[in-house]
Amino acid sequence: MPYVEVKLLGRLSKEQKAQIAQGITEVLHRVANKSPEHTYVVIDEVERENWAQAGVLFSDR
Amino acid sequence: MPYVEVKLLGRLSKEQKAQIAQGITEVLHRVANKSPEHTYVVIDEVERENWAQAGVLFSDR
Amino acid sequence: MPYVEVKLLGRLSKEQKAQIAQGITEVLHRVANKSPEHTYVVIDEVERENWAQAGVLFSDR
Amino acid sequence: MPYVEVKLLGRLSKEQKAQIAQGITEVLHRVANKSPEHTYVVIDEVERENWAQAGVLFSDR
Amino acid sequence: MPYVEVKLLGRLSKEQKAQIAQGITEVLHRVANKSPEHTYVVIDEVERENWAQAGVLFSDR
Amino acid sequence: MPYVEVKLLGRLSKEQKAQIAQGITEVLHRVANKSPEHTYVVIDEVERENWAQAGVLFSDR
Numbered sequence: 010m011p012y013v014e015v016k017l018l019g020r021l022s023k024e025q026k027a028q029i030a031q032g033i034t035e036v037l038h039r040v041a042n043k044s045p046e047h048t049y050v051v052i053d054e055v056e057r058e059n060w061a062q063a064g065v066l067f068s069d070r
Numbered sequence: 071m072p073y074v075e076v077k078l079l080g081r082l083s084k085e086q087k088a089q090i091a092q093g094i095t096e097v098l099h100r101v102a103n104k105s106p107e108h109t110y111v112v113i114d115e116v117e118r119e120n121w122a123q124a125g126v127l128f129s130d131r
Numbered sequence: 132m133p134y135v136e137v138k139l140l141g142r143l144s145k146e147q148k149a150q151i152a153q154g155i156t157e158v159l160h161r162v163a164n165k166s167p168e169h170t171y172v173v174i175d176e177v178e179r180e181n182w183a184q185a186g187v188l189f190s191d192r
Numbered sequence: 193m194p195y196v197e198v199k200l201l202g203r204l205s206k207e208q209k210a211q212i213a214q215g216i217t218e219v220l221h222r223v224a225n226k227s228p229e230h231t232y233v234v235i236d237e238v239e240r241e242n243w244a245q246a247g248v249l250f251s252d253r
Numbered sequence: 254m255p256y257v258e259v260k261l262l263g264r265l266s267k268e269q270k271a272q273i274a275q276g277i278t279e280v281l282h283r284v285a286n287k288s289p290e291h292t293y294v295v296i297d298e299v300e301r302e303n304w305a306q307a308g309v310l311f312s313d314r
Numbered sequence: 315m316p317y318v319e320v321k322l323l324g325r326l327s328k329e330q331k332a333q334i335a336q337g338i339t340e341v342l343h344r345v346a347n348k349s350p351e352h353t354y355v356v357i358d359e360v361e362r363e364n365w366a367q368a369g370v371l372f373s374d375r
Binding site for chain 2 (some may be wrong): 134159
């Protein structure tokens with residue numbers, strides 16, 4: 010019953026989202042025998058202004 | 071001090087959000103004696119394009 | 132396809148966990164017509180030493 | 193490799209986000225010697241309609 | 254700067270964890286050109302008693 | 315009503331946890347005028363075997 014959350018900077022196309030979900034689902038099936046039918050992937054696209062590394066927002070880099 | 075996060079597909083009306091928050095708060099009070107005053111519920115409405123099952127986005131089903 | 136995460140302080144009995152999961156699932160079905168079969172509830176029991184309010188750990192209160 | 197997620201009600205200015213990220217990064221460096229270069233802070237601004245306390249949405253208070 | 258959290262039921266071997274992290278990192282690189290060096294994967298192994306589907310704990314199924 | 319989750323590798327002393335919670339609470343109060351009384355900090359100590367960068371577990375580095 011894997012539940013996977015992917016947080017990343019900026020926007021993806023719908024096609025990229027579909028490929029990421031498919032790829033991660035395959036990895037969990039191949040490595041840990043997790044049923045694809047019960048694998049969920051959620052993608053969270055975060056604004057550059059809302060994510061910082063080393064105390065600096067990515068929008069300020 | 072319960073903190074509850076509800077992720078679901080699509081949009082809810084404000085009335086539905088209010089009833090969900092109230093219902094979950096009551097469950098935690100009744101079952102585990104958690105104080106409503108210290109119970110928080112956050113609702114996260116996820117786009118169908120950002121959630122996949124079995125490697126397929128819900129927007130593609 | 133709701134996914135619900137409940138974070139709370141301390142431990143629950145297995146019976147309490149079962150009742151919380153059942154109660155939350157019913158609320159989402161009743162209010163928003165979400166299918167119980169596709170509703171997941173995860174419970175995360177947090178140590179009092181790992182949760183703070185107002186800058187003070189609950190283990191220090 | 194700290195990863196910090198800050199959820200709060202309403203909107204912040206970009207300047208406030210920058211200061212929060214910087215401040216949290218400094219705290220983790222000073223207290224636990226965590227490398228700023230490997231410290232990430234994500235800020236999630238939640239709508240008042242999507243957060244409840246005591247079963248009441250903040251937009252209804 | 255992807256940050257991926259994988260929640261799943263039960264335990265994995267260290268070898269499985271390594272392969273899952275590697276596989277997901279490759280998917281994000283291949284599909285969205287995300288730098289492996291900045292891709293983080295966290296695995297959260299949840300007890301069967303703490304996860305429910307359809308209001309029933311997995312430990313009760 | 316800020317809710318902050320800090321994920322980090324390895325273990326902290328109780329004293330470090332207290333100082334981190336206090337420091338983050340002060341930052342949110344100073345920068346965004348968030349009430350300490352309504353600021354919550356949760357600390358999640360992740361095993362080195364469960365966190366990877368660049369597809370390699372920290373326990374393998």
